[in-house]
Amino acid sequence: MDIYNIEYNTEREKLIIPEYGRHMQKMINHTVTIEDREERNKVAKSIIAVMGNLQPHLRDVPEFQHKLWDQLFIMSDFKLDVDTPFPVLTKEKLQERPEPLKYPQNFPKYRFYGNNIKRMIDVANSWEDGDLKNALTLTIANHMKKCYLNWNKDTVEDSVIFNHLFELSDGKIDLKGSNEDLTDSSNLMRGKKKKHNSNNSGKKNYRNNRGKKRY
Numbered sequence: 001m002d003i004y005n006i007e008y009n010t011e012r013e014k015l016i017i018p019e020y021g022r023h024m025q026k027m028i029n030h031t032v033t034i035e036d037r038e039e040r041n042k043v044a045k046s047i048i049a050v051m052g053n054l055q056p057h058l059r060d061v062p063e064f065q066h067k068l069w070d071q072l073f074i075m076s077d078f079k080l081d082v083d084t085p086f087p088v089l090t091k092e093k094l095q096e097r098p099e100p101l102k103y104p105q106n107f108p109k110y111r112f113y114g115n116n117i118k119r120m121i122d123v124a125n126s127w128e129d130g131d132l133k134n135a136l137t138l139t140i141a142n143h144m145k146k147c148y149l150n151w152n153k154d155t156v157e158d159s160v161i162f163n164h165l166f167e168l169s170d171g172k173i174d175l176k177g178s179n180e181d182l183t184d185s186s187n188l189m190r191g192k193k194k195k196h197n198s199n200n201s202g203k204k205n206y207r208n209n210r211g212k213k214r215y
Contacts, residue, residue: 016075020051025075032079044082048072110164112151113144118168125172137173138180141165146188158182 015025027047034040051068052059059065070089073080078091120140127133145161161182162175 016077017071020054020071020075024050028072028075028080031082032076037081040080041082044072044080044084110168113147113164113168117144117147121165121169121173125169137165137175138182141175141180142183142188145182145185149185149189155185 012022013025015022024047027043027050031040031043031047034043048065048068049059051071052065055064059068066086069084069086073089074094078089117140120136120143124133124136124140127136141158141161144165145156145158148156148161158181159176162178166174166176
């Protein structure tokens, strides 16, 4: 055995997709060098079949087949010229950056209300004036008050909610001069306080049970 000709992984060519192993990479490198196109196509399809056998439950799924062909071109460093049933993946297409996502920020000034409040207000603006719209408007205002109180506040004047509602509705919903009273802050926060007290009681019982013998 010639120890001087031992080939170490650190000296070998870096694998583009290591999951398929070095033998698969060598097969693809050899396919690139085949001059006859018909033979090259035949070998490429055989490689796709071998790649698909690694996940037999997916090999016949069209989307998975597309993925295999894309990986074949990637592993060939985009040098492989063969006929493919899918659009040929190019290096430019692979490196193309996606368009940045636009996060929904309908009214970032009052983020504690959430985006759903703005959608509800837009729906209310689209309704005709009447009892149904008035009921929806008061429901929105009460929900806004609850959201405001959840924003680490103990109390808030109804006038503040009415001003915010007027601003968020672009002046189309005006309750600033009305005699309507929103739900009392203590009633809106009652559920939150009950939950907080139940959590504290659980911790208290845990501390009281500490040190007791269990049989």
